[in-house]
Amino acid sequence: MGGKVNLARLALLAGVLTISGCGFIRPVDLGESTHTMQELCDFPKPFFAKQFNATNLKTSSVTSTPMSKKIGLGESCFYETPTEYLGYVALRQEPKQSAVEGRLARHISVDGASVDQYVDPIPTNRNHRTTQPSYTLTATIDGWYGELHYNLGNDAGTQAGAETLQAGAETLVGMVRALKGQPLPSKARRIFGWPW
Numbered sequence: 001m002g003g004k005v006n007l008a009r010l011a012l013l014a015g016v017l018t019i020s021g022c023g024f025i026r027p028v029d030l031g032e033s034t035h036t037m038q039e040l041c042d043f044p045k046p047f048f049a050k051q052f053n054a055t056n057l058k059t060s061s062v063t064s065t066p067m068s069k070k071i072g073l074g075e076s077c078f079y080e081t082p083t084e085y086l087g088y089v090a091l092r093q094e095p096k097q098s099a100v101e102g103r104l105a106r107h108i109s110v111d112g113a114s115v116d117q118y119v120d121p122i123p124t125n126r127n128h129r130t131t132q133p134s135y136t137l138t139a140t141i142d143g144w145y146g147e148l149h150y151n152l153g154n155d156a157g158t159q160a161g162a163e164t165l166q167a168g169a170e171t172l173v174g175m176v177r178a179l180k181g182q183p184l185p186s187k188a189r190r191i192f193g194w195p196w
Contacts, residue, residue: 033071033091033181037061040179041077044089044148047171048079051150051164056081062088071179087134087150089172091179094145100136108169113177115139115169120149135165137172144180148172 041059048054061067062076074092078085102118109115118136134151148168 033179035071035179035181036067037065037069037071037075037077038067040071040075040089040091040175041067043175043179044077044079044171047148047167048086048150051167052086054079054081054084054086057086058082071181085151087148089149089175090145090147091176092145093143093181094140100138100147102136105135108165110139110166110169110173113139113141113173115172117165117169135168137165137168139169139172139176141173141176142180144176146172146176148175 041061045057045059049057058080060078060080062078065075071091074090076088076090078088080086100116100118102120105117105119107114107116116138118138120134120136122131122133132151134149137148139146148171150164150168
């Protein structure tokens with residue numbers, strides 16, 4: 001399980017560093033949120049605690065960012081118990097939803113926002129009959145992209161899976177709306193070629 005956590009951390013870290021490497025624009029120019037990493041990490045805690053009966057839930061930043069830091073270009077928090085990696089959330093300024101690894105399973109609407117659910121591929125070294133799939137939910141609201149990933153979900157075709165999907169989608173939309181920053185300034189939009 002530790003290897004899986006480390007691979008997820010490395011993938012997210014690479015993305016964050018790639019985004020942060022554009023040194024010609026400061027994070028504040030990109031519409032930095034006024035909210036903190038602590039707020040980002042705290043927001044989905046009830047989802048993970050309730051849906052997965054998680055006790056001793058631990059959160060951490062993928063880049064060891066101080067919890068007092070404002071949410072910037074690309075921030076992520078991991079959720080785990082002493083024995084299990086549960087998933088992560090991510091929030092960043094982005095004009096449209098990123099390509100997510102996995103199969104697009106469904107679109108759902110939550111309070112006027114569109115949420116996509118992806119079924120992540122099961123690693124080739126795992127038993128496909130006994131390994132539960134992991135899911136990634138994505139939503140973009142006012143130019144801010146949010147992602148919620150969870151590893152222990154049941155198939156969304158079941159009642160339990162449908163409840164987890166709905167709870168996750170509501171958490172994601174609430175998180176993006178509550179924690180997003182101001183829209184990207186027009187100068188920065190032109191530099192990146194973003195149309196909105």
